[in-house]
Amino acid sequence: MWPDRRLTDLLHIDHPILQSPMAGAATAALAAEVSNAGGLGALGSAEMTPDQITSAVADLRGRTNQPFNLNFFVGDAPVTDPAVLARTRDRLRPWYATLGLGDPPETLPDLGPSFDETRLALLLDLRPAVVSFHFGLPPAPALAALKAAGILILSTATTVVEAQALEAAGIDAIIAQGYEAGGHRGSHQPTAPAQGVGTMALVPQIVDAVSLPVIAAGGIGDGRGIAAAFALGAAGVQMGTAFLSCPEAGTDPARRTLLARATETDTMMTDAVSGRSARAYRSAYATAMEATREPLPAFLQLYGLTDPMLEVGQDDVASFHLYGQAARLNRPLPATDLMRLLVAEARAVFRSLS
Ligand SMILES: Cc1cc2nc3c(=O)[nH]c(=O)nc-3n(C[C@H](O)[C@H](O)[C@H](O)COP(=O)(O)O)c2cc1C
Numbered sequence: 001m002w003p004d005r006r007l008t009d010l011l012h013i014d015h016p017i018l019q020s021p022m023a024g025a026a027t028a029a030l031a032a033e034v035s036n037a038g039g040l041g042a043l044g045s046a047e048m049t050p051d052q053i054t055s056a057v058a059d060l061r062g063r064t065n066q067p068f069n070l071n072f073f074v075g076d077a078p079v080t081d082p083a084v085l086a087r088t089r090d091r092l093r094p095w096y097a098t099l100g101l102g103d104p105p106e107t108l109p110d111l112g113p114s115f116d117e118t119r120l121a122l123l124l125d126l127r128p129a130v131v132s133f134h135f136g137l138p139p140a141p142a143l144a145a146l147k148a149a150g151i152l153i154l155s156t157a158t159t160v161v162e163a164q165a166l167e168a169a170g171i172d173a174i175i176a177q178g179y180e181a182g183g184h185r186g187s188h189q190p191t192a193p194a195q196g197v198g199t200m201a202l203v204p205q206i207v208d209a210v211s212l213p214v215i216a217a218g219g220i221g222d223g224r225g226i227a228a229a230f231a232l233g234a235a236g237v238q239m240g241t242a243f244l245s246c247p248e249a250g251t252d253p254a255r256r257t258l259l260a261r262a263t264e265t266d267t268m269m270t271d272a273v274s275g276r277s278a279r280a281y282r283s284a285y286a287t288a289m290e291a292t293r294e295p296l297p298a299f300l301q302l303y304g305l306t307d308p309m310l311e312v313g314q315d316d317v318a319s320f321h322l323y324g325q326a327a328r329l330n331r332p333l334p335a336t337d338l339m340r341l342l343v344a345e346a347r348a349v350f351r352s353l354s
Pocket of ligand 1: 020021022023025044045046071133134177180181182183184186217218219220238239240241242322323324325326
């Protein structure tokens with residue numbers, strides 16, 4: 001039924017529907033159900049220790065013998081200018097007071113590079129069928145080692161230039177992530193929250209600029225979106241928000257409640273929580289920080305200041321519930337049923353248009 005079989009043939013899957021590798025929200029159970037239903041399940045491994053990744057992969061392999069994707073962030077060890085830290089602590093002090101917290105922490109976490117030699121060695125040992133990267137790619141020798149091990153490589157592009165750079169690096173398929181997408185923007189360099197191209201505009205321009213299969217991501221919530229992606233020239237889709245309402249997802253109860261009454265205007269793009277632009281539920285803190293933009297601590301280090309605020313649980317004041325603009329389309333179904341429904345809906349649209 002799929003009008004373009006390049007991705008299904010490449011990944012050895014029945015349906016070109018990739019579940020987004022959502023760090024913190026994708027579970028082994030969710031990924032396995034998606035893979036068993038003919039899609040490509042994924043585990044966002046960016047926030048997991050090597051031991052956690054090893055046991056999650058064992059869990060996954062106990063549930064499925066189908067291909068799955070392990071996903072990692074790419075980036076150097078973050079460094080924050082002390083003056084930026086001091087100024088950000090000043091800006092966060094009133095929010096800490098509102099939330100009944102003490103003074104913001106004086107230091108930021110000391111973090112290494114996001115994807116390192118340990119994780120590369122782990123991947124070469126675990127040998128998932130697919131690995132995907134967010135925020136660019138690791139250095140060429142790491143890519144060469146993954147390729148030599150027969151692991152297929154995907155990465156995200158948010159512009160045509162990024163897609164061309166990914167193709168030149170020799171990866172296997174490109175995820176074109178539009179501005180509607182929930183979660184962090186996978187731009188190869190940090191970008192201001194206001195900067196972004198929607199999926200409808202981005203996908204055909206990337207399709208025209210590269211010869212690799214393109215996977216459309218961002219705001220695809222049902223079979224209509226899937227069919228539309230193929231009309232734009234994509235060979236498949238990656239969907240995250242739609243899977244957040246599945247019982248197998250690790251979605252926290254507060255975000256499930258928000259998703260159940262979501263509208264298309266619930267979310268905003270902000271870098272004031274993590275240090276990089278991400279689409280999440282609109283909070284008073286993010287709104288105020290975006291209205292008075294100033295340099296912020298480096299990506300991932302900023303969590304050292306914002307995590308205490310998120311843990312209080314006052315979602316309208318400060319929260320980081322990542323989801324996209326199409327959340328109103330979510331159906332709270334088991335992943336197997338959702339996959340079946342998505343395929344049936346896409347088939348019906350293809351038929352009605354032909
Ligand atoms: C809760 C959540 C967490 C995400 N975490 C990751 C991640 O760890 N790695 C990644 O490559 N993309 C991540 N993304 C972005 C997705 O890969 C993808 O671009 C997005 O889900 C597509 O838009 P949609 O949510 O509208 O379907 C995340 C998205 C969401 C909603």
